[in-house]
Amino acid sequence: MLATLTDILHTARVVSIPLRQRFRGIETREVVLFEGPQGWTEFSPFVEYGDEEAAAWLSAALDFGWNAAPPLLRDSVRVNATLPAVVPSLVADVLDRFAGCRTVKVKVAEIGQTLEDDVARVAAAREYLGAEGRIRIDANGGWNVDEAEHAIHALAEYDLEYVEQPCATVDELWQIRQRVKYMGVPVAADESVRKAADPLLVARQEAADILVIKAQPLGGIHDALAIAGEAGLPLVVSSALETSVGISMGLHLAAALPELPYDCGLATVNLLSLDVATDPLVPVDGAIGVRRVVPDAGVLEDHAASPEREAWWLARLERCYRLLAG
Ligand SMILES: O=C(O)CCC(=O)c1ccccc1C(=O)O
Ligand SMILES: [Mg+2]
Numbered sequence: 001m002l003a004t005l006t007d008i009l010h011t012a013r014v015v016s017i018p019l020r021q022r023f024r025g026i027e028t029r030e031v032v033l034f035e036g037p038q039g040w041t042e043f044s045p046f047v048e049y050g051d052e053e054a055a056a057w058l059s060a061a062l063d064f065g066w067n068a069a070p071p072l073l074r075d076s077v078r079v080n081a082t083l084p085a086v087v088p089s090l091v092a093d094v095l096d097r098f099a100g101c102r103t104v105k106v107k108v109a110e111i112g113q114t115l116e117d118d119v120a121r122v123a124a125a126r127e128y129l130g131a132e133g134r135i136r137i138d139a140n141g142g143w144n145v146d147e148a149e150h151a152i153h154a155l156a157e158y159d160l161e162y163v164e165q166p167c168a169t170v171d172e173l174w175q176i177r178q179r180v181k182y183m184g185v186p187v188a189a190d191e192s193v194r195k196a197a198d199p200l201l202v203a204r205q206e207a208a209d210i211l212v213i214k215a216q217p218l219g220g221i222h223d224a225l226a227i228a229g230e231a232g233l234p235l236v237v238s239s240a241l242e243t244s245v246g247i248s249m250g251l252h253l254a255a256a257l258p259e260l261p262y263d264c265g266l267a268t269v270n271l272l273s274l275d276v277a278t279d280p281l282v283p284v285d286g287a288i289g290v291r292r293v294v295p296d297a298g299v300l301e302d303h304a305a306s307p308e309r310e311a312w313w314l315a316r317l318e319r320c321y322r323l324l325a326g
Contacts, residue, residue: 002324002325003062007036008034009034009318011034011035012033013033014304014309014313015030015243015299016028017276018274020271020272020273021084021090021271023241023271024046029044029243029272030044030309031242031245032044032061032313032314037065038064038066039065040065041061041245041249042216043058043320044216044243045216045217051316051323053195055320055323056218059223060216060217060219063221067220070225070252072290073256075290077264077288078102078103078264078286079101079283079287080103080136080263081095081097082265082271085108085117087121088121088124091121091128095128095129099285099286101263101286102132102133104125105135105136105137105138105265106121106135108121108139108142109143109151110142115147115150122158123158135158135161136160136162136164136188137163138163139163139164139165139167140164140165141165141168141169141191148163152183152185153180161186161262162186163180164188164189164190165188166187170201170205173192174205186210187208188210188236189208189211190212190238193227194217200231203230210234210235212235212265213227213228214237214238216249221252221253221256225256225257235260237254237266238250239265239266243272243275243295244269244275244276245277245295247281247288248291250266251266251281255290263286274303275299277296281293
């Protein structure tokens with residue numbers, strides 16, 4: 001049964017958190033936190049998303065707050081460091097915050113930057129990690145097929161674990177996957193899973209080697225597990241730049257997957273300038289323990305969004321709720 005809107009709004013708090021570095025064009029992360037019978041949960045679709053897309057994120061928040069978690073098969077999850085599209089001189093400072101992570105995901109193909117910028121950033125990450133560490137890159141669909149081939153060829157010398165969403169469409173992913181097979185660089189799909197009408201199309205079309213799954217956009221832990229079960233491909237659980245409350249949802253999803261061959265993109269609390277929990281979900285020795293968190297009352301108070309932003313978020317939440325209650 002769906003939680004009532006009154007139940008949700010009763011505990012809902014809107015917080016606004018500055019990022020340490022610009023990430024996917026944003027400098028402040030706004031989220032709604034509320035408490036269900038299972039504990040605190042997070043609703044944080046990106047502000048530009050329409051209500052229909054955001055409604056899946058509300059489904060996820062309700063699932064995590066109101067439904068029992070699935071059986072957990074591990075009590076900690078290995079995670080990767082996430083490196084925003086910063087200049088090479090900042091790479092070591094950013095990576096120092098991800099203690100013990102043996103894998104780094106490097107953001108590439110940032111608007112306004114060049115392939116030379118990407119090469120310099122990936123080179124700096126490789127120098128930081130040494131020969132043993134793993135490097136994956138994420139282009140967020142920013143290249144066409146030719147650009148992707150050229151870029152992957154230029155970056156392959158740094159030894160790439162995989163390339164995430166090099167191009168925007170499933171058809172382009174299929175093409176680039178054929179073109180780079182000889183280099184031994186696998187292709188992972190992210191936006192083609194979480195923003196697609198059919199999240200399994202990319203797998204059926206054999207357009208990716210790996211699927212990235214995110215709990216909030218896929219409608220929650222249980223829906224994401226159902227998709228995972230049908231995918232037939234290796235999976236990586238990743239975050240949507242959430243507070244520790246949303247990261248906890250991702251950790252519970254990762255902990256419930258039968259196989260977890262890759263480090264997960266759940267160490268992103270470090271990209272925020274502060275967290276809502278006094279005991280944040282950040283990596284220790286490259287892994288994060290699976291647990292729920294309770295936001296600190298003082299932080300909720302001190303970092304409350306402005307009255308205008310709060311009204312905007314609660315109205316959005318209510319519209320999404322009506323879509324789900326349909
Ligand atoms: O996977 C990671 O390392 C961190 C999460 C991440 O990159 C991300 C965070 C918010 C929105 C989009 C993305 C993405 O993977 O494209
Ligand atoms: Mg991605």
